[in-house]
Amino acid sequence: xxxxxxxxxxxxxxxxxxxxxxxxxxxxxxxxxxxxxxxxxxxxxxxxxxxxxxxxxxxxxxxxxxxxxxxxxxxxxxxxxxxxxxxxxxxxxxxxxxxxxxxxxxxxxxxxxxxxxxxxxxxxxxxxxxxxxxxxxxxxxxxxxxxxxxxxxxxxxxxxxxxxxxxxxxxxxxxxxxxxxxxxxxxxxxxxxxxxxxxxxxxxxxxxxxxxxxxxxxxxxxxxxxxxxxxxxxxxxxxxxxxxxxxxxxxxxxxxxxxxxxxxxxxxxxxxxxxxxxxxxxxxxxxxxxxxxxxxxxxxxxxxxxxxxxxxxxxxxxxxxxxxxxxxxxxxxxxxxxxxxxxxxxxxxxxxxxxxxxxxxxxxxxxxxxxxxxxxxxxxxxxxxxxxxxxxxxxxxxxxxxxxxxxxxxxxxxxxxxxxxxxxxxxxxxxxxxxxxxxxxxxxxxxxxxxxxxxxxxxxxxxxxxxxxxxxxxxxxxxxxxxxxxxxxxxxxxxxxxxxxxxxxxxxxxxxxxxxxxxxxxxxxxxxxxxxxxxxxxxxxxxxxxxxxxxxxxxxxxxx
Numbered sequence: 001x002x003x004x005x006x007x008x009x010x011x012x013x014x015x016x017x018x019x020x021x022x023x024x025x026x027x028x029x030x031x032x033x034x035x036x037x038x039x040x041x042x043x044x045x046x047x048x049x050x051x052x053x054x055x056x057x058x059x060x061x062x063x064x065x066x067x068x069x070x071x072x073x074x075x076x077x078x079x080x081x082x083x084x085x086x087x088x089x090x091x092x093x094x095x096x097x098x099x100x101x102x103x104x105x106x107x108x109x110x111x112x113x114x115x116x117x118x119x120x121x122x123x124x125x126x127x128x129x130x131x132x133x134x135x136x137x138x139x140x141x142x143x144x145x146x147x148x149x150x151x152x153x154x155x156x157x158x159x160x161x162x163x164x165x166x167x168x169x170x171x172x173x174x175x176x177x178x179x180x181x182x183x184x185x186x187x188x189x190x191x192x193x194x195x196x197x198x199x200x201x202x203x204x205x206x207x208x209x210x211x212x213x214x215x216x217x218x219x220x221x222x223x224x225x226x227x228x229x230x231x232x233x234x235x236x237x238x239x240x241x242x243x244x245x246x247x248x249x250x251x252x253x254x255x256x257x258x259x260x261x262x263x264x265x266x267x268x269x270x271x272x273x274x275x276x277x278x279x280x281x282x283x284x285x286x287x288x289x290x291x292x293x294x295x296x297x298x299x300x301x302x303x304x305x306x307x308x309x310x311x312x313x314x315x316x317x318x319x320x321x322x323x324x325x326x327x328x329x330x331x332x333x334x335x336x337x338x339x340x341x342x343x344x345x346x347x348x349x350x351x352x353x354x355x356x357x358x359x360x361x362x363x364x365x366x367x368x369x370x371x372x373x374x375x376x377x378x379x380x381x382x383x384x385x386x387x388x389x390x391x392x393x394x395x396x397x398x399x400x401x402x403x404x405x406x407x408x409x410x411x412x413x414x415x416x417x418x419x420x421x422x423x424x425x426x427x428x429x430x431x432x433x434x435x436x437x438x439x440x441x442x443x444x445x446x447x448x449x450x451x452x453x454x455x456x457x458x459x460x461x462x463x464x465x466x467x468x469x470x471x472x473x474x475x476x477x478x479x480x481x482x483x484x485x486x487x488x489x490x491x492x493x494x495x496x497x498x499x500x501x502x503x504x505x506x507x508x509x510x511x512x513x514x515x516x517x518x519x520x521x522x523x524x525x526x527x528x529x530x531x532x533x534x535x536x537x538x539x540x541x542x543x544x545x546x547x548x549x550x551x552x553x554x555x556x557x558x559x560x
Contacts, residue, residue, distance in 0.1 A: 006196070006255035006280055007324060008482050009046035010360075010472050011096065011367045015332045016053055016075055017061060018425045019370055021437035028425070028436070030076035030084050037084075039454065041091040043373060043465070044472040047255065048088060049096040049198050051332055053081065057107050059167040060145075060390055061423075063200060064105035068185045085193055096196030096255060097189055101182050102204045103168040110181075111169055115153050115160070124175045127161040129211065139213040141227030146394040148224060161211070163204060163231065165390060173205045173240055183248045190248070196255035199279070202241070203260040203271070206234030232262040238270060241278040250277065257281040257326055265318030272323035281326040281365060287311045288334055291416075298395055298413045305514045308341070309488075309497050316363055316486045325364030329355055330372060335421040337369075339378035343551065347516055348375055348452075350551040353467045353537035354512055357553035360471040361501065361510045363486045368468070371426055374457045375464040378421040379446040384411065388443050389419045429455040462539075470535055478534075480506045489527070495519045496548060500527070500558075507558045508534065513548035521546040529559040 020032030030053065040048065053075045055067035062072065071077050088095050104111060113122035129138035129150075137150035138159055143166075150159040151166040161170045172178055186197070207230060214225035241258075249256060258271060260282040268282050290307050293299030319325050329337035338344050342351030352375035359366050381387060384396060392414055399405045415421075420443060427449040428435030434449035446452075457465035475481045484501035495515040501508045509527055513519045523546050533541045536554040548554070 002274065003483065004280075005046075005094075007365060008475070009094070009255070009365055010044070010475060011047040011049050011365060012040060012043070012045040013049045013051065013331060013367060013369045015051045015370060015423060017051075017442060018423050018436070020426060020428070021439065021441070024437060024439040025074070026437050026439040026441045027074045029074065030071070030080040034080070034084050034087055037087045037091060037093075040088075040093060042458075042469070044469055044476075045093065045368065047094045047096050047196060049196070049367070050098060052098045052100055054100075057105055057167065059105070059165050063100050064103070064107075064165065064168045065100055066105040066107040067109075068104075069188055082192070089193070094195035094255075095193075096198055096257075097194050098200060099186065099197045099202075100200040101171065102201045103162065103164060103170045106167045106169055114169075115155060118156050118158070124172055125178045125181075126169045127172050127207070127211075128156075128158045129161070130158050136222070139211055139227070140219070140223065140225050141211075141214065141230070142224035145391050146398045149227065161207075163201075170207075171205070173236070179240070179243065183244060186244075186248050190252045190254065194254070196257075197249075199256065199258045201261060202258040202279075203233050203237055203263055203267070203282075204231050205240055206237040207231045208234055228262055233260075233267050238276070238278060241271070242276070245277045245279075255280055257283060259283045261285050265315060268315075268319060269323045272319070274322075281324050283326050283328065283331075284315065286315070287329075291340070297417055298399075298410075300413050300416045303341075305493075305495055305497060309491075312362065312497075313488050313491075316488075320363070320486065325362070326367060327359050327362050327364040328367040328369070329359055330369045330422060331367070332369070332422050333419050335417055336376055336378045337372060338375050339421070340416075341514075343516060344377040347551045348377065349462075349464055350537050352464045354514070354551045354553040356464070356468055356471055357510070357535070357537065357555065358497065358512055360475060361481060361508070361555060362499075363482075363484065363501070366475075369422065371422075373465050373468040374427065374452060374454055376424075376427060376452060377446065377448060378415065379424050379444075380415045381420075381444065384414075386444055387414065387418060387420050389423070392418045392420065427453040429453050467535075467537065474535060478506075479503055480508055484508065489523065490521060493519075493521070496521050498523075505560055507560075509556045509558055511546075511548055511552070511554045511556075513550065513552045516550045518550065519548045521548060527558065531557045531559045533557075 017028045019028040020036050021028050022031035052062035054065045055070045056062045056065050056072050071081055085095050110122050110125045113120050114126045137148050141149040143149045145164050152159050162168050214227050256279045258279045263284050271279050271282050291303040293301040337355050338352045342355050399410050424446045425436035425441050430450050433441050434445045457463040480501050480503040484503035487500045489498040496519050497512040499510050528545050534555040
């Protein structure tokens with residue numbers, strides 16, 4: 001297997017709106033990030049993934065782009081961005097930009113032209129269709145953000161497709177002129193020195209011919225259906241990605257990761273196998289659905305280690321020889337990992353460290369989401385008005401309109417799964433608003449900032465932050481963490497995730513207790529010959545071999 005910088009890297013995701021405000025307007029910005037570069041260097045990360053900072057009317061917090069080659073006023077300007085890039089590079093940190101090219105904003109100049117008339121040269125930059133016989137939408141697909149995936153545009157009397165918000169019209173990748181324009185824009189950023197691209201919902205760019213209506217026996221006339229089978233991993237997606245790689249990506253030494261909802265292991269190999277010349281990694285979502293019920297994300301159901309482990313194991317084995325895993329447990333679209341997979345109460349610090357150990361000792365490239373490294377938690381705002389996320393508000397309106405779910409039940413689901421859990425401002429200190437801003441924050445700070453913040457974490461040698469530093473440093477010095485073969489142990493254990501990593505004659509044993517009770521790992525004799533504990537989240541090793549204390553993580557080097 002080829003050794004590359006992107007396999008060895010640890011990536012840190014910054015959600016700029018919530019990271020650090022520099023001018024008191026309550027919104028994080030580029031100069032705020034610049035002021036925190038020494039903090040990132042101290043943590044030891046190799047790459048910053050910057051969520052979108054392009055011009056945007058902010059219907060979906062920057063994922064609706066109105067100008068791909070300029071910076072959102074709230075965040076600063078291109079000069080600030082260039083200063084950020086050079087500041088990162090001076091510290092040996094690469095910059096990965098978010099690339100949102102399945103859709104644009106409806107305020108993009110291309111869409112303004114496209115909607116102006118059916119004859120406009122930009123008409124085919126987007127996906128337009130006439131309505132049905134009674135003026136109904138062209139098909140029954142639903143938007144991922146609730147409601148129909150089509151919006152009627154009065155000016156031309158046709159509908160445009162939007163898989164997300166109605167202010168996020170889908171781009172028409174069937175149009176070669178559109179593709180050329182996108183490749184030119186990507187080249188603009190790579191020529192400026194960008195080191196990587198995270199591609200938003202990239203497996204949705206190719207839609208099935210004819211955009212068919214979903215036909216299912218259980219659907220009533222006019223009822224909406226998902227439609228994902230007609231646009232996820234569509235017919236030309238690999239052709240498009242290979243073209244983009246050939247014309248642009250292959251000419252630069254960069255890292256690429258594609259966000260691919262609904263992708264299977266088999267799909268991921270097609271996207272990431274080195275001989276296919278598409279992407280290097282994908283973000284898959286299977287483990288993010290481990291606590292979703294039959295009715296989807298908001299149907300919150302208890303998860304089990306058996307379920308989570310089975311998914312992670314499948315991906316470890318599936319991409320062992322071809323492709324490469326991206327390792328993450330939370331991001332800007334997901335709840336906080338310590339609240340979801342750990343214990344954000346009495347065992348917050350121990351379980352945050354245990355989950356960090358999992359993230360950094362599986363095979364793949366770890367992605368840290370801002371605040372994860374200090375053990376930030378979900379927030380439980382008591383009123384809906386405290387939430388800003390468009391997905392959350394759309395879902396709430398739809399469920400209340402249907403009238404079959406009570407307000408309290410929906411609020412409970414939002415507390416568990418709402419995207420604003422990840423978007424509350426970064427907690428830097430005990431100062432007002434957690435040191436994030438001198439003004440009024442765009443989204444309220446989690447009230448627990450007084451006890452969970454960077455200032456406290458830096459001062460405490462036993463903090464989650466310093467444990468992350470240890471893990472990242474170990475990864476730099478021990479190739480077994482990056483390239484070692486993964487082998488699952490104790491596949492039936494209800495609470496322990498155990499595995500080995502092996503590279504040549506070096507073998508490590510990883511033991512993780514996912515419960516608040518002591519657990520015994522019954523290991524074969526060959527795995528009891530411990531040479532040293534590499535890292536653990538308790539100060540001292542356990543006195544009894546294989547006995548794990550609540551939420552204990554322990555990594556051992558085995559004797560040869």
